[in-house]
Amino acid sequence: MSSLTITIPNDQNPSSWFSFINDSLKKVNLKFDILIVDFNSVTFLDTDDIVILACLIDSFYNSGKEIKFINGQDSLLEHLDEIKFKKYWNPNFNRDKFTVTNNTTTLCLWHISKDMIVDYTTYATKYFKNIFKDKDLIGLSLSLTEVFNNIFDHSCSNINGYVITEYFPDTNILSFSVCDFGIGIAETMNKYYLSKREPKVTDSEAIKNSLITGVSSYSTPRNRGFGLGNVLDYTEELGGQLTIYSNNGLLLKVSKEEYYLENTNFNFLGTLIKAEINTLELSKKDEEDNLVFDL
């Protein structure tokens, strides 16, 4: 049987990663039987690395390739085993179904499926309630829901997408990343502008516009431009940051700081969202829930 090896970058540099992704995607439809994913001497993969890698592997898997893994440092391999990463492309493994994690701070990777959105967000909230017992976690489940709905409403992705949520106790950071290989937020927004005979904007500006409440591409009749703005509110309120890569745009919004926008040459066909919050800023859950309010 013939094989092809793709080698994961050793660094965490976005430029290296997107080059790796794009170069690899060019090989998806080549004729070979086995894709070998070489973890190189990588010691750590962050949440955004894991989801974009999962989307890449999915692209090969969906074209009929068998998936194998080699190399990687022990710390990485242990982490990947605990979140069952390598099992995802075993025959008969149901990636749409929720997989229980063996890790105390990281939920398993999940292949986003429309039917399971509610189950995932419910499980994610319950899982982290064990860590943040009396804290309000509605913001987490809301942000996850908004990003999932965004994928189904806008992305037109063939592989849907992947999500992973991880807590880093050393830094008190809770992070989730979501990736899809769809049209990309920037492209979707600019297509909408063109349809309205309005001028295109840069990809990074398009991403920023998608976060503004009330700005929508109206991919479905019920979209009203609230979804991603809710994710931004979440990271802003909780001293975190929001990073979005899409097409040739990068947006980074650190809580209480100005937007950082960059026009890249990554040519990333898709959207990668990473939301991080400072868990020390989580508020206590409201205990009293039988109050009556006039709207």
Place this chain on the structure above:
Amino acid sequence: MKTKTNISLNSIVSNTETNIEGVRLFCVISEAIKNNTELMLEIDSDMTLSSSFLNSSFGEIIERFDLEKLKSTVKIKTSRTQFQRISEYLNKFNSIYQH
């Protein structure tokens, strides 16, 4: 004088994260408006009210009727934090999409 009805959101919808379930709530509220009924809507403080759900329920009521009609028809029984989220959504939606 308006008839008053207590209803739990849990009894109307199976989740609060999708458009489809939002439409169910929309139907209940619009029926109450047509029948001149006041609704006391009980919402668990743990419920995640997604924008998709809110757009298809409260948002649609604002667009079909108006915010004042919604306010005169629905009271909410919930936690302070949950109410603040709903209130913020209504104010934002109304300011952007008001008649």
